[in-house]
Structure formats: structure tokens, C-alpha cells
Amino acid sequence: MDEDLISKKDLLEQTGISYGQLYRWKRKNLIPEDWFIRKSTFTGQETFFPRERILERIEKIQAMKENLSLDALAEMFAPGGGKRISKADILKRGIASDFVLNFYIEQTQAQEQAFPFEEVLAIFLLEKLLHGGEISLEEGKMLVGLLQDAEKSFATEGTNVWLIRKFGVSTCFLTKKAEDILFDREAKVIVNLDLMELSAELKEKWL
Amino acid sequence: MGNLVINGVASSNGGTFDDVIVNGKGTVNSEIQCKSLESNGIAVFKGNIVSQNATINGTATFHGSLSSKSMEVSGSAKFLDDVLAENLRVSGNARFDGKVKGTEILLEGNVSVAGDCEAEEINIHGTVKMEGELNAEKIEMNPLWRCFIREMGGQQITVKKVNSISNWLKPFMPTGLKVDSIEGDDIVLEMTTAKVVRGARVKIGPKCEIDLVEYQDTFEKDSSAVVKEYRKI
Numbered sequence: 243m244d245e246d247l248i249s250k251k252d253l254l255e256q257t258g259i260s261y262g263q264l265y266r267w268k269r270k271n272l273i274p275e276d277w278f279i280r281k282s283t284f285t286g287q288e289t290f291f292p293r294e295r296i297l298e299r300i301e302k303i304q305a306m307k308e309n310l311s312l313d314a315l316a317e318m319f320a321p322g323g324g325k326r327i328s329k330a331d332i333l334k335r336g337i338a339s340d341f342v343l344n345f346y347i348e349q350t351q352a353q354e355q356a357f358p359f360e361e362v363l364a365i366f367l368l369e370k371l372l373h374g375g376e377i378s379l380e381e382g383k384m385l386v387g388l389l390q391d392a393e394k395s396f397a398t399e400g401t402n403v404w405l406i407r408k409f410g411v412s413t414c415f416l417t418k419k420a421e422d423i424l425f426d427r428e429a430k431v432i433v434n435l436d437l438m439e440l441s442a443e444l445k446e447k448w449l
Numbered sequence: 450m451g452n453l454v455i456n457g458v459a460s461s462n463g464g465t466f467d468d469v470i471v472n473g474k475g476t477v478n479s480e481i482q483c484k485s486l487e488s489n490g491i492a493v494f495k496g497n498i499v500s501q502n503a504t505i506n507g508t509a510t511f512h513g514s515l516s517s518k519s520m521e522v523s524g525s526a527k528f529l530d531d532v533l534a535e536n537l538r539v540s541g542n543a544r545f546d547g548k549v550k551g552t553e554i555l556l557e558g559n560v561s562v563a564g565d566c567e568a569e570e571i572n573i574h575g576t577v578k579m580e581g582e583l584n585a586e587k588i589e590m591n592p593l594w595r596c597f598i599r600e601m602g603g604q605q606i607t608v609k610k611v612n613s614i615s616n617w618l619k620p621f622m623p624t625g626l627k628v629d630s631i632e633g634d635d636i637v638l639e640m641t642t643a644k645v646v647r648g649a650r651v652k653i654g655p656k657c658e659i660d661l662v663e664y665q666d667t668f669e670k671d672s673s674a675v676v677k678e679y680r681k682i
Contacts, residue, residue, distance in 0.1 A: 250632075251647075251663075251682065255682070260604075260634050260649060261602060261603075261604075261632045261633050261634055261647065261648060261649070262586070262603060262604030262605075262633060262634040264602075265584050265585075265586075265602040265603050265604070265632070265633075266586060266603075266604070268584060268602075269567050269569075269584055269585075269586075287629065287630070
């Protein structure tokens with residue numbers, strides 16, 4: 243996967259941030275470690291970043307920095323701070339509709355009135371896909387099952403959720419830091435979502 | 450919760466304790482969760498450890514990861530996995546094969562780190578060898594003997610000659626810091642050999658040998674320092 247890269251020097255110049263800020267954000271895990279790509283150049287080792295993703299991330303950090311502390315920000319970009327989110331909150335913040343929330347509760351037979359972040363992410367995912375009309379209810383059930391079986395920490399950097407269909411038969415799976423995936427010609431990729439992006443999107447509902 | 454105390458030669462399983470004390474020659478075979486960990490003899494810890502306070506005075510080997518609110522190493526310790534300690538102080542010998550992460554770190558002995566080292570503030574008065582990246586808001590360093598750090602990054606980075614009684618020994622000890630790259634906002638260097646130094650405000654003092662300096666605001670150079678190339682960007 244050849245992505246457009248930007249050197250550290252150009253990044254600093256373009257965004258106006260300092261070395262101190264960049265290293266601080268790295269320490270706080272606001273910028274994931276595997277975005278720091280080392281390459282040998284004629285001037286020795288240099289660090290590069292995936293251009294689009296780093297520029298977007300820095301823009302977000304700078305925009306939010308004004309009303310959030312660094313630690314609060316770090317929590318925003320890292321999965322689940324252990325907080326539980328209530329049903330009412332899910333509805334009020336427009337994370338999911340009544341229908342999808344009830345569908346999820348029915349599927350998982352959840353007894354609690356509040357959910358940990360990972361489950362809210364699963365609900366948010368369902369809402370997106372069911373309402374977008376991309377998947378059927380049956381497929382929704384399958385996704386819920388998959389995310390339940392996955393480890394709690396599934397929403398880490400580089401995890402994608404996939405749903406593919408071939409001749410009307412569908413299946414879903416998670417990939418972690420997968421570089422290239424090749425499907426056979428008849429298979430149709432219905433869903434390919436980056437869970438980190440989705441979780442950032444979800445967290446923005448709180449701002 | 451009870452304590453785990455090893456006084457003679459013994460081995461034990463881990464578990465959850467208030468205090469864990471090893472005085473003789475002890476081996477703990479599995480994970481430990483405790484309030485305080487004290488190791489005075491020769492100890493081997495095979496599982497991961499989570500503690501509030503850890504003090505290592507004798508010789509200790511940690512096969513698993515260690516996370517502690519504060520940790521002091523005055524003896525000789527070997528950590529084969531990652532270490533997380535908010536307050537970390539090493540005045541003896543320590544070898545870290547994994548990552549080291551802390552808030553305040555003080556290294557006064559002889560320390561080697563194979564992975565990256567992260568802290569808000571780190572003070573180094575001793576001999577270090579760091580194969581990874583040292584990333585801290587504030588780095589203050591007085592090298593003793595030959596030090597090596599592959600990469601340094603942060604806001605404020607200062608490397609200075611140590612002022613102590615042992616100065617009269619200095620002529621016989623080749624002392625200085627060798628580093629591949631230093632990147633920071635405020636950089637003040639003495640006795641440092643580096644390939645690249647990049648920063649906003651850079652001051653290169655005596656006994657430095659730098660291949661390339663790239664600065665944004667200001668650049669100062671001592672007349673005895675060697676800087677092969679410098680440019681404003």
C-alpha cells in the first residue's frame with residue numbers, strides 16, 4: 243500500500259507546530275507510533291508520515307486543543323476510557339435510533355442500562371450500516387455476534403471491519419493492520435470501515 | 450491480603466499481596482500484584498508485576514513487564530520486558546530490554562535501554578546507552594564516560610558537562626554523548642557528537658562535533674565547537 247508520505251520537516255513547516263509539540267503528542271499517543279515511518283535518505287535517517295492522515299489528525303488536535311486538555315484529547319483518540327454510556331445518552335446524542343438500539347439489546351440480551359465504549363461503538367456501527375441500507379438485519383445480527391466475540395480491545399489502531407457478499411451469501415470479519423487483501427472476482431465488499439475513524443467520529447458526538 | 454516473604458533459598462508462586470520481600474535467593478514463578486515490592490538478595494521474577502512501590506537493592510531479573518507508581522533501583526537489575534513507573538530512579542546498574550515509560554525519571558548509574566524511553570522529565574547523570582528514541586518534555590543530561598542515545602526528541606534538551614569533585618579524574622576518562630539525531634525546541638549542547646541537530650533555538654557549546662544543524666529562530670556556536678554545516682529553515 244503506497245501512501246503519499248510527508249517528511250517531518252515539511253510537516254512542521256506546513257502546520258506550524260514545533261518539535262516539542264510533535265514529541266508531546268507522540269508521548270500522549272495522540273499520534274500512533276506506526277505513523278512514524280523511518281526511511282534512509284541521503285542526509286541519513288529521516289522520519290515520514292502518511293500525509294493525509296497526519297495532516298487531518300494534527301488539524302483535529304489543534305482545533306480541539308482550545309477546549310480540551312491534552313489528556314482529555316488523548317482519551318478521545320484512544321479507545322474506551324472505561325466510562326459507561328447510558329441508553330438515554332445514546333439516543334440524545336444521536337448515536338443510534340431507538341430501533342437500532344433495541345435491536346442491539348435484543349441480540350445481545352443486555353441487561354444493563356449503560357454500555358461500555360466498545361459496545362457503543364458496535365451500536366454506532368450498526369446504526370450507520372442499517373440506516374445507510376448497506377446491510378440487512380440478518381447481516382446486522384452477524385456483525386453484532388462478531389464484535390461480541392472479538393476481544394474487548396478490538397477498536398485499536400488499524401482495525402477494520404469487513405462484510406463481503408458473494409451470490410447473496412454474506413460473511414463478516416475483522417482485520418488488524420492488514421496491508422493488502424485480495425478477494426475473488428465475484429465477492430463484493432459491502433462494508434470496509436476503519437474502526438479507529440469510526441470511534442473518532444463517535445467521540446465527536448460529545449463535543 | 451498478607452505478605453510474601455522469602456528469606457532463605459526458595460521459590461514461590463505469585464498472587465496478590467500487601468508486601469513482597471525477597472531477602473535471600475528467591476524465585477517468584479508467576480504474576481504479582483502488590484503494594485510494595487522489595488528485593489534485597491538475588492531474585493528472579495518470572496511473571497508480570499503491578500505494584501505501588503518497588504525497591505531493588507540486590508540483583509534482580511524481571512522476565513515480565515513491571516508497572517509501579519514509583520521504583521528505585523540501587524542494585525543491579527535486568528528487565529526483559531517493558532517498564533512503566535511514574536517515578537523511576539536508578540542509581541545502580543540497570544538493563545532494560547523493552548520500553549521504559551515514566552513521568553519523572555532520574556538515571557544516575559549505568560543504564561542501558563534497548564527500546565524507546567519516554568518521560569515528562571528525565572535527568573541523566575551517569576552512563577547511558579539507549580538504542581531507541583528518548584522522548585521527553587525536558588531532558589537534562591550530564592554524561593559520564595561514553596554515552597550513546599540513538600535519537601532524542603522533546604521540548605527542552607540540555608546536555609552539559611558535569612560539575613563535581615570527580616572532575617580531576619576527567620582527563621583520564623573519555624566522556625561525552627554520541628547521538629544520531631536531536632530534535633527539540635530549545636537545545637543546549639556541550640560535549641556532544643551528533644549527526645543532525647534540528648531545533649528552534651540551538652546553542653552548540655564546547656567539545657561538540659555536529660555534522661548538520663538546522664534551526665528556525667536562533668543559532669549560537671562556541672568557537673571551539675565543530676559544526677560542519679548549518680542552515681536556517
